[in-house]
Amino acid sequence: MKAVVNRIIPFSSVDGPGNRTAIFLQGCNIDCKYCHNPETRKLCVQCGVCVKQCPVGALSVGEDGKVVFEPSKCVQCDTCIHVCPHDSSPRTCEMTPEEVYARVKKQIPFIRGISVSGGECMLWPEFLTELFRLARKDSLGTLIDSNGMIPFEQYPELMEVSDGVMLDIKAFEASEHVKVAGVTNEMVLKNADYLARTGKLYEVRAVIVPDLYDTEKSIREMGDFLAPYLEYGDIWIKIIAYRPMGVREQYSHFQVPGQKYLAYLADILREKGFQNIILI
Ligand code: SF4
Ligand code: SF4
Structure with a gap:
């Protein structure tokens, strides 16, 4: 069993607790306007557009018509992802999970665990299950970073080997979620309920884009929704300011919220009983 891997970051301190290896899988099932890594959204269709644009010849077309990438030639200029239509x-x-884990293993003395993100990593549940089994054998932590559009309940074997989920609640109201991600969020909230009740809701993340949806209303409603679950265990909340870096040009004009506003939103959540709120 294989997954398409976009990149592996050996050490990350922003993808869960402690130092972790972060693995980004390719492909996503929604379309967030503020997506910071839009090049992870789709699988390559081998159109070849990027090949001629590479300034150092790191890309070519193989005999099978597929694009061949030579990492040793690449200068990380990102031209290929900018021109990809x-x-x-x-x-x-x-x-394979074994190949990815062989890369993780080199970092074992220096990391607390692995976090798998994307794209949407839940598009590869069997791969995740196997990768996490391998990590657990070496006592590494295992976290999933997800947009919550796929029902976790349907993957008990994965949940068994996963420490928890860092779940996006992109907007609380369904119609607001549509504005952000193009789809409603009933499944996200169902997942939040399931994960919280089973002690697997490690963290909830909200990206704050005041120009795009009613962020204060959404944070208040999200707090009211999640507060009753605090009896099952602590829930970390990460409030993330929208930033235009990496965002597609047509969505790069939103205003960046200030730290003062983020602190105000954090106070709203503290009043509802949340102790661990991170502002980014
Ligand atoms: S990042 Fe730049 S050098 Fe590397 S493959 Fe893409 S276009 Fe070529
Ligand atoms: S431009 Fe390159 S990366 Fe994008 S779909 Fe075509 S071949 Fe794949």
């Missing part, structure tokens, strides 16, 4: 990247590769 399909929100993809030629710098991905298909890997």
